[in-house]
Amino acid sequence: MRTSRTLGKFLVNWIKLTIYIGLAYCWQTHQLKAGMGQAQSHSHFLSHWTSAVIRRIEATQGPFADAEAIRHARTASNFEHFVQRRAEQLAQQHQFDQGIRHVTMLLRVSYIALLLFAGLSGVGLAISLTPQQAGAVSVVEAIVMLIVVNGLFIVLWGIANLVGNRASSPLGWGFHHLLSKLRNPVHVNAALGLSQLIQQQRLIRPGLGTIAHSMWLTLLSAAWMTLFVRFVVADYQFSWPTTLLSEQHIQMLVATLHTVPAWFGLSAPNIEQGGSFNPQQTAWWLLTCVLLYAVAPRILCWLGCKLWLRQRVGTLTINPTLPGYSELLPAFEQRQVRVVDPAPAELHMQASSQRKSQPSTQAVNSTVALVYYLDWPEDDYANFRHAWQQQPTAVHCELVNSGAQRQHALNILTQGPNRPLLVVVNARLSPERGSLRFIQSLTKQGASSRQLHIALVNARPETGSQRTEMWREYLTQHVPTPLHIESFQVVDNNWVATVTELNAHWS
Template sequence: MTELNNLWLTETIRLREEHAGPLDDMEANRLARTAGGDLPTRIARRAVWLAERDGLAEALRHWLQGARLALIVIAVLAVISGAGLAFAAMGDGQTSVNVFWALGSLLGLNLILLLSWALGLVFAGEHGATLGRLWLWLSEKLARDAKAVQLAPALLLLLQRQKLNRWALGVLVNGLWLLVMLSALVILLTLMATRRYGFVWETTLLSADTFVAMTQTLGALPALAGFNVPTVEMIRASGDAALNIESARQAWATWLVGVLVVYGIVPRLLLALLCLWRWKTGRANLHLDLNLPGYAQLRERLMPTSERLGISDAAPAQLHRVESGVSDLQSDGALLVAIELDNQRPWPPQLPENVSDAGILDSRESRNKLLEQLSRFPPARLAIACDPRRSPDRGSLALIAELARSASATRVWLLQAPPGEALDAARLGDWHVALQQLELPFADCAPLNWLETGHD
């Protein structure tokens, strides 16, 4: 995942805990402490692990897919809208084109919204939020993941702290309007290339001199870029009827295209690039606000005051999976541990000299103590003894998975029933199914030879 996605998930976890209460994060905290790093790094590692475990990371991937699809839908609508503007401006070719009506159709709404966006950026920084909310809403709907509803508020809060939301919206708004203008330009050129248009201007109140001045003023910048501007004679003559002169038609067509490019396309392109530059610059400076209560409370759990600086073990590659995150180079020795055995069974069995006994885990304290030990000294081989007379509840399976991630190789030993008792076949089958889902090997005989030598 990218750094932005990690920060996004971290903020999502903070909001979730703020509204629904603290999550079960004991393993996440332990793994974050083991991985080391400064406090923001540990908070992010903890959040990413919790997000993977609780399905938020997958929801983020669904949301991003929905966001891309929503952007494609809006872009298609922008292309259609631009084509509509061009058709509305040029008409069907049967009548002359009023150049200033055409110009108003092509640029009027764009320039009004451009000015409105610029004023909103200066005074509020939130203009364009309607289009942004539409995109977020459509992204959420297309994601089709109930957990994705927590992602959009977290993203907005994260960006607002650095005022990046205005630049993100600026890229979206100006990029889409640039697409509208480009679509209008393409259709405009296509219509002019395939139809013969005459151009006129009409007025009741204004004089011909006013239109001459307006035409020359609007054409001044395009003229610097090489676009033609109609002569004064052409402008005056076009007030009576469309000139049936090839040079006049080409001059008006070139003037109209030039005005569209200079006042419609270029400003949107420059603003989109400006917003993109500010967005990338600001995104590189994004960081967690450690003064927020949700993060401040994690300081002692993730970076205890008693902790000393030193070299930390490398982070496991994939913490959320049952597969071991410990390499053979990190691990050493063999260990046998039992989970919640009763007093009827003598324990431990006779063990080879190189196999250690971790005892019986029957309390939260004993479990946490062993997990902390394994995080520092992971074994090469770990055997977990379970009593299949007990049901494979979620807590036991979670503990087995957590222990398995702390060793290079793990096997589960399903103990035989004491003399005079028989195992429940259905319950034993439940154990088999659960361990197969965890992808952990299991057997009903003691794996002592495997613990001693690494071979059966």
């Protein structure tokens, strides 16, 4: 009866301690997640991983054609978000996101295999400590194998983390060996990007620590459960003597280990009578010591490494001085003006839907003039076309938003003789690198300065002059050929009047 009461008190106290640790861990995790403030489709770490993959490829193989990616990232509020959105767009275009998913799945399967191996090792260890037929169990051997060895490895792990130099470990070697087996170039780039990210952001120690402690925790938990089951289903006797340790030494060991179990009301085994006087008491004492001195420290170490890793992931940053990132600073600085006065939100939705549309492939009359609408939403483009139909001038209107549409527009320009060309620029948007390159391409495709006209049209009176001057400045800097540039303003959504004014200046 006394043993049952003591066991009940111990279980109640252990459950309370587990609940307190769990609540503390959940609260800390919630605080870290709230501090990160990431409300993106990709997780914080995945966004940095994608950026690292694109950065590595561009640093070694040259930049991508990123006109679409720059347009996708133009609403970014800071350089980090700008780089991440651009990288996500490029990863989707070149299927690097599939490589990242493949490497992620490979690492998860490997991690599960490690945990399974650790669990089987724990079961095997517990079986080796208890004979196949019911017989004497060496308590000292169980203490050494389950408590002393575990504590020694925890101390070695702590010393290794206190040493400043980064030493290799079996887990780290296995990680790089696993990644070296990849053959698909997309998977290799994803793996190398991950390797560089965890090295630059100092994620190696908390990451490997989390994996190592989880393996040890699985091993010890499996060993404890196996011992518990075997003690329940079989009648074991316990022996204490060893070759070198005397009875006095064993009593000192038991007294030292009994310090914490005494807090839970458990009684120490009677060593003077060989421990065989009450085997049930000895079994519970051994299981309690393994739980308190082996499993519990591993739980605390695992929680500590998990929080350490989350803290490092939550503070991931992009270094703008690294090769592959520093080249993006000029493009980002061009986007900065949008922070002061961004274009309407519906404009981005319309523009993104327009990118999905395919350009017309029908033949174009070689005698009509060409009018290209650069970076306009569908609704405004429809208003422009309707207004042109009311003009006496015969023109071919073409919407130019995506890369495919730009190429199609250049193909039309090269068909037949040189024809007058008017580019109607959406001056509500800031100058974008892809748009400037498109205008440069027009000057190289046979459109002379006499034929090429640029119309900067703005439908927002409050920002018309600011954006127009910005476009003039960038066109002067990036397009060496002299251009005919005029500014126009859409007043009260009167598109017909705007097109009439365009036609008068152009003609």
